[in-house]
Amino acid sequence: MSIKRAFLLILLILLVDQISKIYIKTHFELRDRIEVFEWFHIAFVENDGMAWGTKISDFVSFISDKTAKLSLTLFRIVAVFGIGYWLVSSINKKASKTLIWAVALIFAGALGNIIDSVFYGVVFSDSINRVAEFMPEDGGYAGLFYGNVVDMLHFPIYSGIYPEWVPFVGGKSFSFFEPVFNVADMAISTGIGILIVFNRKVFPKPSDQLEGLDKEIVDKKDATQLENV
Structure with missing residues (x-):
């Protein structure tokens, strides 16, 4: 995959992600919910932490929520630079298209959530x-680097009650799938x-690469023999 195609994929994901977030942010109040189908809801929530709202301060008690939020945003920025380098390096090395697709998706999603954290x-x-x-x-509701990530996609596919014998x-009651997330x-x-x-x-693995190289050599040898017939 070329850098141009990877860029177009990233741009498409960012557009869909940001358009959906801006629409929700400017048309919904926090905690508003619309049932599209029984198993799919549009539910506006904001996440000021990591996955499932987890915060660094939940694990490190001496760090304030504000410091934890800034640390998380800065970590995301550093991480997305690393992922971007991985993507460009993979393209230049003509790595597997599957790898490039995967890294491009991860980069686009990480960048989409960083936009929320930094600017929203x-x-x-x-x-x-x-x-x-x-x-x-x-002015806005927070300073630069202190924004919350906008989530809105909820798939409560199944709801039930844990058996009495399950510890804790x-x-x-529980719902699957409980987390609310976004396109990013x-x-x-x-x-x-x-x-x-x-x-x-x-x-x-090196052994897989050698097998592929051996097969390529054999194929070229067979082709040469056919040309000489």
């Missing part, structure tokens, strides 16, 4: 009991899934 606090007012305003005169959660999260998850499922193809 500045360009939007808060969404608590009101629809957010874009570029409010009195027995008798409590889907891109990241898809990219990681590709890397896991096609692990041998995207990260070939």
Whole structure:
């Protein structure tokens, strides 16, 4: 895959991701929910932490929520530069197309969520009991690098109650799939899934590479023999 094709894929994901987030932010109040189907809801939530709202301060008690938020945003920025380098390097080395697709998806998703974390606090007012305003005169709901990631896709495919014998959660209700996420999260998850499922193809072992090289040599030898007949 060329850099141009990878760029187009990243651009497409970013456009879909940001358009959906901006629409939700400017048309929904926080916690608003619309049932599209019984198994699919549009549910507006904001995430100021990592996956499932987890915060660094949840694990390191002496760090404040504000410091944890800034640390997470800066880590995401550093990580996306690393992923971008991995992507360009893979393209230049003519790595497997499967690997390049996967890394491009992860890069696009990470960048999409970074845009929220870095800029949304500045360009939007808060969404608590009101629809957010874009570029409010009195300023946004947070400073640069302190924005929340907008999530809206919820798939409560199945709801039930844990059996009584299950430790800690027995008798409590649950929903699958409980987390609310966005297009960027889907891109990241898809990219990681590709890397896991096609692990041998995207990260070939030296023995696999030698087998492929031997096969290529044999094929060329057979072709040469046919030309000499």
